Amino acid sequence: MRLVDIALKDLRQLIADWRTALFLLLMPIGFTLLFAFVFGGGSEADDPRLPVGIIDQDESPLSSHLLNLLNA
Structure with a gap:
């Protein structure tokens, strides 16, 4: 039960500071887009x-039907 109390306290603190909550939501999205841009290739004409x-x-x-679908 103490673990739940600690988790709820941390969630209340996170919600109270909206900038931190926004940072925690937007940073993973930003890093995902950054890595997709850097490592994704984007405009390669070759079949990857x-x-x-x-x-x-x-x-x-x-x-046999599944193999035909995969080869298409």
Whole structure:
């Protein structure tokens, strides 16, 4: 129960300081966008997909249909 009391106290303090709450919400979004821009490539004309080998041990109509969908 003491852990819940401490967590509630911290949440009340966080809500009271709206700038900190806004910072905690916006910073992960900002870092996600930054890393996506830096490492994402964005405007590459090449196909970034890697070839993947698939083994169909089931050889059922459903697995054959799934392979056709994946190859499309």
